Amino acid sequence: MTAMDVVNIVAIIVGPLLAVLITRWRDNRKENIRRRSDILEALMKTRPLRLSFEHVGALNLIQMEFFGKRSVIDAYKRYRDHLSQDFPQGDGAGKRFVETRDDLFVELIHAIASDLNYKFDKKDIEKLSYGPVGWENDESAVRMIRTLAINVLTGQQPLPVSIRPPNAPGQMFPPPPP
Template structure:
């Protein structure tokens, strides 16, 4: 009987106060946890986006490849981004066409990467123009030349180590003149014959 009297003696304001005291900290912790998870998810997405933006002119860079492989994970459920990723990846696995079509093929590949970056940026709250993404990026021609030279040299070394080609050895002729002056001419000091 005493319990019923106690319950009946409580007003609705008292019940709300007790509920706030009990549920307040629980809801605060839940809200904080949700906010942290959202911030961490956004930070991971930004890291992937930054890595791809940083290496958009150096696509053989391990950071670029690693970030590209994380897009599907970090942007899971974001259909515009995952759709652009699938289209780009399918193109990356396409066989290289004949040399006459290399330029068009490379342009398509570049456009698909810019579409992916555009969709990622839009999801993160950035509004980039697709053409600005390409035009406002910098990658020295020397990087590409160095990568091409390294790849060519590795291919030649690999062929040589497999015995498919021989080490080319050619005699090297000096191309410059002798840096030393010629020896002095020796004058004949012998007496003339007949005396």
């Protein structure tokens, strides 16, 4: 057997194995990028809806999906630590708290986008999102109804009931029988 025969046999065995390994590596890399892009997409999509399940779920995946990405993890920790603080009471403290929260969120989005090679301007991240006021009003109403229902059902608050006679012009019930 000549040296060329040995090289051919090695090439026949190693070539396909190497091709499979390279393909698997590329597929894993694409999948990692896709999952990271999904997180960025969810956070961008829910910027005005930070209490949504999708937004919170995306935040909770950052630590795992961006493991080893120091700039993203550091920005995430700063934002998470700020979210974990109690909302301050007092003169202007609440406004400063919200401004800091928003700044930290923009920093997080920017760090994720940079890691994925997107070139977003921080001002655009902050200013170019849309969320109808009606969504916030609906969310506030649902929260208020939920709180009231829990308070009534747990006995912390009574359910007020009042009896009123129906108005004649728009009477909702038929008149009593004669």
